[in-house]
Amino acid sequence: MSNEILKKTKLAPQVYDFIIKNEEIAKRAKPGQFVVVRIREKGERIPLTIADTYENSFRMVVRAVGKTTYELCMMEEGQHLSDIAGPLGNPSEIDYFGDVMLIGGGVGIATLLPIAKELKRFNNRLHVILGGRNKDYVIMLEEFENLCDELIITTDDGSMGIKGVVTDGMDLVMKNTKINIAWAVGPTIMMKFCSIKAKELGIEKIWVSLNPIMIDGTGMCGACRVTVDGKMKFACVDGPEFDGEKVDWDELLKRLSQYRDEEEISFGKFKEQVGDLSWL
Numbered sequence: 001m002s003n004e005i006l007k008k009t010k011l012a013p014q015v016y017d018f019i020i021k022n023e024e025i026a027k028r029a030k031p032g033q034f035v036v037v038r039i040r041e042k043g044e045r046i047p048l049t050i051a052d053t054y055e056n057s058f059r060m061v062v063r064a065v066g067k068t069t070y071e072l073c074m075m076e077e078g079q080h081l082s083d084i085a086g087p088l089g090n091p092s093e094i095d096y097f098g099d100v101m102l103i104g105g106g107v108g109i110a111t112l113l114p115i116a117k118e119l120k121r122f123n124n125r126l127h128v129i130l131g132g133r134n135k136d137y138v139i140m141l142e143e144f145e146n147l148c149d150e151l152i153i154t155t156d157d158g159s160m161g162i163k164g165v166v167t168d169g170m171d172l173v174m175k176n177t178k179i180n181i182a183w184a185v186g187p188t189i190m191m192k193f194c195s196i197k198a199k200e201l202g203i204e205k206i207w208v209s210l211n212p213i214m215i216d217g218t219g220m221c222g223a224c225r226v227t228v229d230g231k232m233k234f235a236c237v238d239g240p241e242f243d244g245e246k247v248d249w250d251e252l253l254k255r256l257s258q259y260r261d262e263e264e265i266s267f268g269k270f271k272e273q274v275g276d277l278s279w280l
């Protein structure tokens with residue numbers, strides 16, 4: 001049956017790598033696209049990026065941050081997800097650009113991987129910066145090592161690579177190489193500062209993959225609306241990738257926190273039911 005969890009691997013604390021059986025998505029997905037998943041019939045719909053595809057299955061990397069993602073990360077191999085819609089969103093606009101900078105933070109590193117693979121297929125030279133809180137959160141390192149021409153790791157505490165943030169890595173790359181196009185995927189605040197830095201450094205375009213709250217993921221509700229270049233866009237159908245130098249970041253950050261109280265209540269109830277989750 002479709003949507004079976006074929007494989008589950010722990011990548012970092014609260015971060016899991018899933019291989020999900022679904023032939024349709026495996027066949028049609030392109031780098032930059034995502035799925036909307038419901039893990040059980042009465043569950044909410046959550047968007048997750050397609051991190052890779054195989055013959056009959058696809059990969060998604062999930063960080064447990066609230067009720068649904070915790071529940072998903074607690075599922076085991078052999079269990080089935082109730083339904084999956086996708087592939088959704090526009091594929092990344094990949095071409096031959098020459099030297100390309102790719103910046104990944106946290107679970108955004110998984111979103112970056114298929115983009116990096118496709119850019120490499122087009123013979124681009126990849127200057128990759130991966131950042132994490134500490135060395136445990138710099139995921140998929142080996143996969144990127146095999147792919148990129150320059151790799152810079154930054155950690156907040158200096159436990160791996162350079163002590164600092166990904167924007168420090170951007171300065172380093174630009175010392176030796178002129179970059180005109182970049183991709184940044186990670187927490188919203190990281191993408192905001194990468195976009196500001198890109199402008200400062202004279203990078204003409206920095207694609208960011210936005211992660212607003214989504215419901216249907218197909219353009220019907222507007223929950224995912226963002227302002228780009230002064231115009232309203234729906235991230236699920238017009239994106240999720242946009243030019244970071246044109247995004248209204250403060251509006252997006254504000255909208256992301258609009259259900260914080262409800263999310264905390266729902267997660268609180270969930271924790272009461274399942275007990276200690278620190279092992280996850």
Ligand SMILES: Cc1cc2nc3c(=O)[nH]c(=O)nc-3n(C[C@H](O)[C@H](O)[C@H](O)COP(=O)(O)OP(=O)(O)OC[C@H]3O[C@@H](n4cnc5c(N)ncnc54)[C@H](O)[C@@H]3O)c2cc1C
Binds near residue numbers: 065264
């Ligand atoms: C296009 C797209 C692709 C995504 N891809 C991935 C992915 O590959 N892997 C992954 O782990 N997550 C991904 N996300 C984020 C993921 O959808 C959210 O983490 C998830 O919906 C949270 O649900 P929850 O019920 O567990 O937590 P909630 O209770 O809804 O939220 C818990 C906390 O997470 C924050 N949060 C909620 N939604 C988001 C969001 N969309 N982005 C960032 N923070 C959020 C909330 O502000 C809150 O603080 C993606 C989001 C989008 C829009």
Ligand code: FES
Binds near residue numbers: 217222236
């Ligand atoms: S999630 Fe409803 S329009 Fe994008």
